[in-house]
Amino acid sequence: MKLLGRILSFVKSTFFQKKAVSASFTELFMHFQDILESNNKAMEVIADMNDKQSGQYVFDSKYMEDAVEKIEKIISQSAYSFNFITRNRYFEIYHVIETLGRQLKMELAGKLVIPSGKIVLALEEIQEIMDEAVGNKAYNLSRIMRLPKVDVPKGFVVSIGGYQKFMALNNLYEKIEKLLHDFKQGASPDQISNSIRLLILNGDIPSDLRKEILKAAEAVYPKNPEFGLYSVRSSAVGEDGALSFAGLHDSYLNVPFRELLSSYKKVLASLYNPSGLEYRVSRRLPLTDMAMAVLYQEMVPGRISGVAYTVDPASPQKQVCLLGANWGLGKSVVEGSTAVDTFRISREAPYPMVETRIGKKEWMVGPMETVPATKIRPEIGNLPCLMPGQASAIVETALIIERFFKRPLDIEWCVDADNRLKILQARPLALPRGGQARSPELNSILKNHQVLLKDQGVIAYRGVGSGPVWVFEDMHSLDHFPSGAVLVARYGIPILSKAIPRASAVITDIGSPTGHMATVAREFKIPTIVDAGSATHILKPGQEVTVDAERNTVYQGRIAELLHHQLLERHLFEVRYEFQILRRLLRRISPLTLLDPEDPMFSAKGCRTFHDVIRFIHEKSIQTLLKIARKPSDLLSRGGKRLKSDLPLNLILIDIGKGLADHGGKPGWVLPEHILSLPMKALWEGLSSEHIWDTRPMPADFKGLMSGVTRTQAATAAGQTLAGLNVAVLGKDYMNLTLRVGYHFTVVDAMMGLVPEKNNIFFRFVGGATDITRRSRRALLIVFIMEKIGFKVEGSGDLVIARVINSTREQVRNYLYLVGRLIGFVRQLDMLMTDDSTVQLYFERFMSANHLSVLNDQNPKKEKAL
């Protein structure tokens, strides 16, 4: 075996001439140390970049350029060591890093990077980061359709990927670029616009795209697509976002099925409308990143339609909303071509009518029409088209949407024949003023409010929010989190993410602005203060508070003036170009999408972000290192030490630097007290603690089961020499532990240094000796326990993947201690998990048996969480 191995490595080394064959174990581990170090540095840069999204920092484009350069360099170094260890087995990782680097540089230069993936997406398929792919109109609708009381007509979007395919198939890029160049040289916008639009209208839609559009359209009216009517609207990148391209691009109503494809081209062409070109030039927007997504929706035959401004643009300081409404479809209200009704309605519940002006309505857009061509009978034209109750309901919904966007909005709505309110569009309302400082009057109002917390925490996301305090108790109560409440929790644990989108603000006693939870809060733009010390003691459930995460202050009561000021005058730092670029950069850097090393996607090609690359390199290098040894004695002969203890574990420890104490000339084995590695010490303490390794006699049927298992184990063990191998790779702050106990396979990888941003724990658990149902019950139990402890957990079947990032050394110690106890606790539990109720039983047993120093103090009474 050894000889064969040598021959093999000789052949390999001749093949890959550069790398040394005879790299010793020590040398390999030195390179592994380099990888760990580089990866940690990279994670620190990522955390730093994420933190910049909080709005607390002033940063410029140089910062972003530097950060991107730095991270690429660090990861390239890591890749170099990685390929040393793996003997250039993963050459393609360099290509992945270069590609990501190139894309990041394009983002830095403000160029639009084509998102890959599906081109035609149903509204509900649009994900959090897709705004640039589907345009803001479709994106906004896809976000608000999840909100309570918001009903959005069914539909789908053809992303800018469709535009790009169309342009490429018809060779339009160059031609258009040339025409745009002429335009910049002073050619008339009308002439240039006409030429470009003609090119587009004469183009062919790629055949697969045609099919996809028609298929998606059929899904809108599954019963009779041929007779369905659609609205086909522009959803350009940038449109309805930070900038308003309102009305610059074309939309079509009542489009029949047979015209869906020609309408697609018409909407694409409208990207180059003369007014749009001029708007871009006047705003000094680049002409290079123009792209159009197209939104198709079920046409709602509105009985009454209109717009809602959540603030009256004429007097923004007043706490009123403005509604415009007419009979029929909304076009008559938007275009302002006929008289309509105007309502002013209070922004405060129950939203009473403040003022009504009934227009003399003569024309409306009938259900099948595209222009106001239907005459309204005079006896109806003089009646208000909305009853006060209807107007209040519209305002209530509009304010729910406003709370999500956190700025005044311009919303298009209609009421259908069955009196259902439908939301057709939501976009920022352009107001003449903004960015004003807090006035002395406002400051004196603030002075009159009791301050509950001041400067006690760290702002993770700026903003102001108000609502009743809701204190987190256990994960199941999270399902009942009331929309609009202020979420207060002892720890900023990932499980809170469930409630964050519905919160008006978040405060935690303990937590880091770079943790998972803060990242989610930023994603949803929820004002968030973390590490505030004693918020859970000071703030009482149900108490109305205003969280000023601009000035790190929490006030007693609801301060309407502050909220209104924030709504109107807040500096929208997120819409600044730099913040948008940072957000785009982070999408290619920060998310971790490669979770499971056993997943076929866990490959170099599968890496979609730098974080994925880091994870991939780490995982594959440790796998390679462990594979070098074919059996335990290989490890022992190369410096591994057997751990002598009372536990039935055949564990070999490999020291990669300060992980084990030198205990004077006892080769081959160590005792637990020789472990210096901090994470291993913590885990071992849990694993070896009393009562965890239960050796009591088992009931008869359990014995029966066991004997069956023993046989199976023996049979398989013969074929798999490594099946019983338990290995830990140890550094002072590092541990990678692979355990195969009772037929499940556990990996714990942990970093536990002084810098929280560098610390993390990866936990993976899979398998068992019983049938998949029992194994899955045990996996579910682990999911519940680990979520409760504070891990971010994903599980499916009998697989559990959990992780923790950005935690202090002390926190990591606690986590690992509990993980150790958990590993021992669940070791053979799957055999006992004969029905679903056992999940709860053992959950409670684990919780009560463990003095959960990590979470117990936040909720001593309630441990029955299931």
Add this chain to the structure above:
Amino acid sequence: MKDVFTICVLDDEPIVGDRLKPELEEDGYEVEVFTDSASAIRRLDEKCFDIFITDLKMEGVDGMGFLEKVKESCKNSEVIMITGYATLESVRESFVRGAYDVIAKPFRIDEIRAAVKKARSRVRKTRG
């Protein structure tokens, strides 16, 4: 004379001035923002601001040159340098030439607030 403190912010990256202006105005200062040193210097000839916040690396007259001009013509003003290229050398030179503080970019808004507050009490003191 009104007791309003005036601040001049000079940085060729517009985001710096755009973000600092409202934040400092909120604290009651009067703020003017410049993105090129030439126009800031023209304004400097007309008016001595109480506090100058300037970037170090810029086209034309750089932050060090600007600092010198301020020190020549506005004896009672303080200068806070902000820089993305903070080296020991540049920091030392800034202090030697009379900068009140040097802050590395990117910085927290609280940091610049605190620095401005300290600079203000210094300005008050020197004026008596």
